[in-house]
Amino acid sequence: MGSLTKSFEDYLEAIYLLEQEKGAVRVKDVAKSLGVKLPSVTEAVRKMSKARLIEFERYGLIKLTGHGKIFAKEVYKKHKTLFNFLHKILGVNKSIALKDACEMEHGLSNITLNKLRQFMNKRR
Amino acid sequence: MGSLTKSFEDYLEAIYLLEQEKGAVRVKDVAKSLGVKLPSVTEAVRKMSKARLIEFERYGLIKLTGHGKIFAKEVYKKHKTLFNFLHKILGVNKSIALKDACEMEHGLSNITLNKLRQFMNKRR
DNA sequence: ATACAATGTTAGGTTACACTAACTAATATT
DNA sequence: AATATTAGTTAGTGTAACCTAACATTGTAT
Numbered sequence: 001m002g003s004l005t006k007s008f009e010d011y012l013e014a015i016y017l018l019e020q021e022k023g024a025v026r027v028k029d030v031a032k033s034l035g036v037k038l039p040s041v042t043e044a045v046r047k048m049s050k051a052r053l054i055e056f057e058r059y060g061l062i063k064l065t066g067h068g069k070i071f072a073k074e075v076y077k078k079h080k081t082l083f084n085f086l087h088k089i090l091g092v093n094k095s096i097a098l099k100d101a102c103e104m105e106h107g108l109s110n111i112t113l114n115k116l117r118q119f120m121n122k123r124r
Numbered sequence: 125m126g127s128l129t130k131s132f133e134d135y136l137e138a139i140y141l142l143e144q145e146k147g148a149v150r151v152k153d154v155a156k157s158l159g160v161k162l163p164s165v166t167e168a169v170r171k172m173s174k175a176r177l178i179e180f181e182r183y184g185l186i187k188l189t190g191h192g193k194i195f196a197k198e199v200y201k202k203h204k205t206l207f208n209f210l211h212k213i214l215g216v217n218k219s220i221a222l223k224d225a226c227e228m229e230h231g232l233s234n235i236t237l238n239k240l241r242q243f244m245n246k247r248r
Numbered sequence: 249a250t251a252c253a254a255t256g257t258t259a260g261g262t263t264a265c266a267c268t269a270a271c272t273a274a275t276a277t278t
Numbered sequence: 279a280a281t282a283t284t285a286g287t288t289a290g291t292g293t294a295a296c297c298t299a300a301c302a303t304t305g306t307a308t
Binding site for chain 2: 106
Binding site: 026027028038039041042043058059 | 254256259
């Protein structure tokens with residue numbers, strides 16, 4: 001299983017968060033959340049559906065599969081951990097910490113992630 | 125000034141390090157260092173030359189311009205700082221720290237970089 | 249029930265970046 | 279000097295993302 005592209009990771013994370021917030025997720029919501037146009041989402045969603053990361057049918061709602069949710073949570077965990085580190089420990093302001101975390105989360109391995117979590121736990 | 129693509133950042137960093145190591149840099153060296161094929165380097169190098177980041181002529185040597193060197197150093201600084209943090213502070217092993225740093229360096233803003241440096245200075 | 253607004257899709261185009269295969273130039277060996 | 283090896287280039291492909299413009303569907307309001 002080749003790992004996910006950055007773009008798929010972003011889509012998964014966005015869908016995951018939208019599911020939490022509002023239950024039902026539409027193409028439009030994802031587009032807004034990621035700052036891309038509708039056709040980009042349509043295409044991504046078709047591919048992710050083929051990859052069994054989400055369930056989706058034309059004009060319908062978007063739902064993570066069990067599989068997809070696992071990945072989404074992983075990505076989000078990386079995001080949260082990085083954000084907290086940047087913001088709460090380094091003191092980087094929220095919006096920059098958010099942006100940097102988004103960019104950096106993709107490269108963060110699970111090994112490093114865990115070390116970072118341990119490190120942060122020790123400090124409080 | 126749109127900022128550099130990740131790919132350009134990688135090329136700059138590689139060329140910078142190769143210049144240090146061996147003085148003269150060739151297409152082949154860059155290819156080996158980045159793990160890409162020669163034609164990819166030829167193309168990248170042509171574009172970077174057009175963008176005044178390097179000096180290059182067909183079949184010749186590759187040299188960073190003053191401009192290019194500034195960028196290269198910046199990228200490398202991010203890399204080094206991240207690597208040191210991951211390896212020396214978090215205790216991530218070298219090869220993983222190296223790989224993660226490579227991936228994450230691109231997303232690291234200067235603001236966050238500086239906070240990270242301050243943080244690391246305080247700790248010793 | 250029709251018609252409109254909002255949402256979604258399709259088709260086709262663009263850019264970035266890598267690749268292979270085939271060719272050319274430069275360098276080294278005999 | 280002739281040829282073989284190494285290095286570099288060119289041309290053509292492929293894939294991942296994105297986009298715009300045009301069309302289709304759905305749901306809502308009159």
